[in-house]
Amino acid sequence: MGKGQPSYTDEEFVAAIRHGDDRALAQLYRLHLPMVLHLVQQNSGTEDEAKDVYQEGVMVFYEKVRDGSLELSCQIKTYLYAVCRRLWLKRLAEKGRYGGRLDDHEPYLVTGAEADLALAEQRDQQFALMEQALSQLGEPCRSLLEGYYLLDKSMQQLTAEFGYTNADNAKNQKYKCLVRLKKLFFTHYQEEEQF
């Protein structure tokens, strides 16, 4: 890398990311960014669109690694290329400007990326639903749940922050909020499912 950072092989990357090594993730990110920038910009995309697509692609990869369900049959580079290519094709189709083919500059192999993407898409949907449900939940429920589940704060911390008289009160409030969130979440979820 030439910047005094440790360089990883593909296996080391996967192992390090699985253990939550942010430096490995950052390095991986930097390593393959130019490739995707080039791909998207060559195929009538802007720099910002390219970064967007790349972030999404890395997300897919990252989640697979964290799940432990990644079966890498090729290089990480090829995998990321396939994922980002697929994502960009989808964006182009949405924009209605897709002429039927892309200018490939990397060897494009059929990898497991397509199936992974379908899965990631499903998860994306869930993600959007959760975001929607949380935004409809209203304060202070939203902050309370985010504090407990997303930011991993302890009940004592939350009790102090939200001014409850004791931890039990806060806990009760939290469960009530959870029930409301459940209702919001599942009504959306089922609405979606009916389609």
Next chain:
Amino acid sequence: MKTEADYYELFEAYQRGELPEPTRTELASRLAADPVLARRYADFDALTGALHTYGQRRLVRGKLTALQTEIDAEAAREETLETGVPTMPSLHISPVERRLREFWGGHRATIAVAASVAVLAVFATLLGIEWWRAVQKPNSYGYTVLRREMDRIKRNQRAINRTLNQIDGVKTPEELNPGKFGGTGFALTTDGYLITSYHVIQGADSLLIESRDRQRYRAEPVFSDVAHDLAILRINDKDFKGFGRLPYSFKRGSADLGERVYTLGYPREDVVFGEGSLSARSGFEGDTAFYQISIPVNPGNSGGPLLDDRGNLIGVISGRQMDVQSAAFATKSSYLMRLVDSLSAAAPGALANVPRTSQLTGSTRAQQVRKLQDFVFVVKVYE
């Protein structure tokens, strides 16, 4: 009766393994037995699971975004840094150029298609117009009318003027516009009617008649016959005093095959004599309004008179066939006389002075030509 919130407290403790042993096994067996409770637990599990992944995802996304901004900042810093170092060649792109480049990158295919369509359309239109004109032209293939284009002469004259200027160092008087096309014409009556070919005056804006002694008269077309390539002009110039008595007469009948014929014309600046014989009584592609004659004719001969031995006018030179040796064509004088007759019937007195007798009969060819040449003119056409 427990509320749902109470159940959730229980489930959470169960998930974390914080329940004491008897309650735990009891709950496990109840979950196995009670479908309503099992369903409630599944919902709880799904919800917390979704919350967790949501949290994870937000975290990672935040990390990646931070990473990206860091990279962008680094790139920006490098750009500004590198410009400070003169030895490092760096590509410096202004925002306008970057936008242009992005536009080009995004739309170059569309632009290319549009440009080629435009170019094709232009050429198709031009060629189409050209083709249409070619179709509209009445000329048949291989047939060439003999009107002379003046450009070449103009060029020559300029060149001469230039050399003259160089020699004397004196400015020569303004050169005369020689006109765009030229042909030959000859007198029909003493009072200023002339005959020429229709194609000579075709598309003319103004006409000038020039005699052998450089006398110029303005003229206007009176009548034209496109089918037989004939035109009658009239001189409408105040200075015009009349031609004097015409030495030739017009033959109403048909001339004989093999008759010796000659013509006078202006294929160049000077009058040119051409001689031959009448080789056929029909013209190009069997057109019976024309004779075929074996006189070598050139562009500029058009509209010249065709006379026989006895000084009778038997035709008007019109054109030649390119792919045949010395095959020229002339309109028969009988068609010319028919035209004259119909005109004088329409306007009595206008063409009263058409000569009936020839003065040339019996004189030698040279004498005939000497008398004749004063009645043959250059017709200059301005478009």
